[in-house]
Amino acid sequence: MTEPVIIAVPKGRILEEALPLLAQVGVVPEPAFADESSRALRFKTNRSDIDIIRVRAFDVATFVAHGAAQLGIVGSDVIGEFGYSELYAPVDLGIGHCRLSVAEPADMAAKDDPRGWSHVRIATKYPGLTQAHFEARGVQAECVKLNGAMELAPILGLAPRIVDLVSSGRTLKENGLVEVEVIEQVTSRLIVNRAGFKTRTDKVVPLVDAFRRTVAEAAA
Template sequence: MPKGRIYEEALEILADAGVPVPDDLTKETRKLILTAPEAQLAFFLAKPMDVATYVEYGVADLGIVGKDVLLEESRNVYELLDLQISPCRVSVAGLPDKKTVNGRIATKYPSIAEKYFRSIGEQVEVVKLNGSIELAPLIGLADRIVDIVSTGQTLRENGLIELETITTVTSRLIANRASYQLKYKRINQFYDQLKQHIERRGSRDEDRQSE
């Protein structure tokens, strides 16, 4: 399970789908491993960028992770299901005048940024930062940034605008490749449980929109 923006929505979709979740998951806790013994499940709480790593190396059979992480990390895992939660986008943003001064792009997603600008034939220097990406254009470190955008509020508050959308992002259910073969029945049951819930929720949303 990822900490941060995906966590609450992921927890809600698991509970609504009937997956037993430990009581501690719904509370403020510093525990990193929580168990639901009756369902023979253990939940590991990790930074979003680390979830796919734990799954790839088999210490977790399944994980919930943003598509942005999968695109950036290129981990060797199975992507099983689009959970349709935490929608956002990976975008290029910068100051409104759009002037290119130093050709630098600041980002937490160097792989995504490099592939995108290569695909449009633009040569840039990608500078990796770990936080406060919006600061880079304001102090002249970079002309533009590549970052996750949800509401755009942080960009607006810092005088930046969204220039281009690279890709849209939602959260995905992923599986370790070996676990998927060895524990197929259990994993497929878990998959079906979530898939059916997502389909029912989608039908309810369509019904409400048509009223």
Template sequence: MELTAPLVLALPKGRILDEVMPLVRAAGIEPEAAFDDPKSRALKFDTNIPGLSIIRVRAFDAATFVAFGAAHLGVVGNDVLREFDYDDLYSPLDLGIGYCRLSVALPNEMAQEIKAAGRTDSDGLSHVRVATKYPNITRQFYAEKGVQAEVVKLNGAMELAPALQLTPRIVDLVSTGGTLKANGLQEVDTLMEITSRLVVNRSAFKIRPKELSYWTDKFRDALASLSSKGA
């Protein structure tokens, strides 16, 4: 397919990358060999499609690259979409990968007391102190319950916050719950369920609707194909 200018696909590093690559390849996109070379420090890669390259970035940054037009399409979790709420992101397709949840967690003793009393973490509270890398979602969640959230923003090692008395509770991503258990924490509430989405820059979509619709359809077909094989 002839492209008038290079298109850029932003993919997140880590676990989601492993899950999304079968879809990328099923859509007909094969990155250059360096993409799969663990020794490569490159962040931008050519593909078998003339005029289409891939960038590999942090999950939060994938949304930013697409929202500001540095990339034209990408893969972003709906947690990131909600946290940043970029107007310039259009999300046409839920890829159904990267499932996890965003949850409130407390030390075991506090969590057990709450559960035994049959109440939620926010019952009877007017103020909470919480560590998270999702300050906007967290404040909104507690505000809807009439609770003011004092947020301590951390980008990692969230589970240390209660143990070191930084905050009594955290809001973090949970998949199996193994990390929480290993650090003496339990989930007490869920803010949202999370999957990864295909996102497109709205301005780019207006300027290049045929090309970006083409790739949206290719990912949709790839998702249907892989889903039918797994059924």
């Protein structure tokens, strides 16, 4: 019996937007998927040939790049940060809209001009994208890698600025920070393992086409 195709989805905000999209494509997770007390990570779906795994957003890219999952849903920020050559991102799903931005304390921003920066110290979980952005501007960036609670870095003196995802901006505001520069706009993409795209064409290609068709219909 052929192993099911595995779709990796991220925990959190993107998942809430991704589930209706999956349903439109014809993939509905088993009821246990909605059980918040469940510790399970792999789930059956209404299709015997498709399983879903629920992991951290950064891990979605890793599972798909290494072929442990054949498809995934993840933000363009994650794709850009890792730069995995094994990933193919054929469909912009038009969900998970946010932006990757530089932020700093409001009192600092009041007298600061990003155009005058020559060296910055920044706390972020996106050191790759951050370095590339500032290198392109001729600015030396010293990145302090954090996996969360970025807003604490300026407050506690770890780094005066942060680079993080911003949606409403509420978290920044509540921690006395303001956006001073947008690095890139972010949306969620369907990603595919390149090898899996070739070796499991009969399963993967129809799924990619279904996602593409669903997104196109929503935009029409």
